[in-house]
Amino acid sequence: MIPRLKLAALPTPIEFLPRLGAYLGGLRILIKRDDLTGVAFGGNKTRKLELVLAEAQSVGAHTLITVGAVQSNHCRQVAALAARMGLKCKLVLYGEIPSRASGNLFLDRLFGAEIFWTSKDARNETLNEVFGESWARGERPYLIPLGASNPLGAAAYALAFDEMLQQIQSERVDWIVVASSSGGTQAGLVLGAHRRHFHGRILGISIDEPERELKEVVAFLAREASDRLGKAMTIHPEDVFVNADYLGGGYGVMGEAEREAITLFAQLEGVLLDPVYTGRAAAGLIDLARKGFFHRGETILFWHTGGTPALFADKYQNQLLSE
Numbered sequence: 001m002i003p004r005l006k007l008a009a010l011p012t013p014i015e016f017l018p019r020l021g022a023y024l025g026g027l028r029i030l031i032k033r034d035d036l037t038g039v040a041f042g043g044n045k046t047r048k049l050e051l052v053l054a055e056a057q058s059v060g061a062h063t064l065i066t067v068g069a070v071q072s073n074h075c076r077q078v079a080a081l082a083a084r085m086g087l088k089c090k091l092v093l094y095g096e097i098p099s100r101a102s103g104n105l106f107l108d109r110l111f112g113a114e115i116f117w118t119s120k121d122a123r124n125e126t127l128n129e130v131f132g133e134s135w136a137r138g139e140r141p142y143l144i145p146l147g148a149s150n151p152l153g154a155a156a157y158a159l160a161f162d163e164m165l166q167q168i169q170s171e172r173v174d175w176i177v178v179a180s181s182s183g184g185t186q187a188g189l190v191l192g193a194h195r196r197h198f199h200g201r202i203l204g205i206s207i208d209e210p211e212r213e214l215k216e217v218v219a220f221l222a223r224e225a226s227d228r229l230g231k232a233m234t235i236h237p238e239d240v241f242v243n244a245d246y247l248g249g250g251y252g253v254m255g256e257a258e259r260e261a262i263t264l265f266a267q268l269e270g271v272l273l274d275p276v277y278t279g280r281a282a283a284g285l286i287d288l289a290r291k292g293f294f295h296r297g298e299t300i301l302f303w304h305t306g307g308t309p310a311l312f313a314d315k316y317q318n319q320l321l322s323e
C-alpha cells in the first residue's frame, strides 16, 4: 500500500442538486463535495497532500516549499498542513502583490507561512533559489510542485475515484465534470476510471491550458500514478476528455460566465463555488447543458475541487457584488 497520512475528513459527501438540474432542463446532477475535505476550508489539494506529505515525512523534511498564484488554494493547504505537522512553510507566490492580504493570502499569513514574491515567468527560478538557500541553511526543505501535481498527487485522485464508486454503488454516472489545471486531479480520476473499467467519462474543463497540452499532461501523470499504485497502465492523450472552450480572460480572471455559475449554484443550491476553478468548470457544465451536449436521462457528477476562500479575495468579492 502506498504511504498515506490521514489528513482529510473522508469520505466527502455526494449530494444531489435537483434545483440546478431542473433549471438546466431536467438533468440529474450530483456533486462530490471535495470542498469539504476538512483542512482549512478544504479542496482537492488535501487529498494530494496526504500522499505527498507522507513522502516528505519519510525523508525527514523540516520545511515545506511550494509555489502558486497569489490566491493559490494549494499554497493555503500546504501552509495549514505545515502548521499542523510542526513544519516551516515557504511559499513562492506570483502575480500582482495586493495592497491588503485577503482570501487565501490572508490565510497563508495566518498559518505563519513565509512568503517570497515573484513573477509568473520567474517562478521556477525563484523556487529553486528559495529551495537552495533553505537547503544551504540546513532547514531540510521538501519541494512540492505547482498544484501538488506529481505522480503521487495524481495517485491520490485514483483513490478518490474508488471512494466515489463505493458511494454511488450501482447508480449510473455518465459524466464526471471537473476543473483541470495542473492536471493531477483529472489524471487521478482518469486512472481510477481506467482501473475500475468505469463506463462514464471524465470531462476536464481546462482552466488555463490548451486542450492538447492538458491532455498530454493528464495522460502522462495518469501513467506515472499507475506505476506508483503498483500496476503500470497505458493511458494515451486520446483517452482523455478535455474541453478548453472556457479559458475566458485567462487564469484568475472572473468573467460573466463564472459569475453566473457562482450565482446559480449559490442561489439554487446554497453551494459555494470559487471564481478561478470551480466557477469556470461549472460555467462550462452549464454552457454544455444549454447546448444539449448532455442527453436527457444522463447523470452528471460535478466534482467540486474547493477554492472557497478565493471568494473572499478583495478583487473577486468586489466584482461579485457589483451590479
Ligand SMILES: *Cc1c(COP(=O)(O)O)cnc(C)c1O
Binding pocket: 043, 044, 045, 073, 074, 147, 149, 179, 180, 181, 182, 183, 184, 185, 186, 274, 277, 278, 305, 306, 307, 308
Ligand atoms: C488546484 C485546483 C484545481 C485544479 O486541480 P489540478 O489538479 O491542478 O488540475 C481545481 N480547483 C481548485 C479549487 C484548485 O485549487
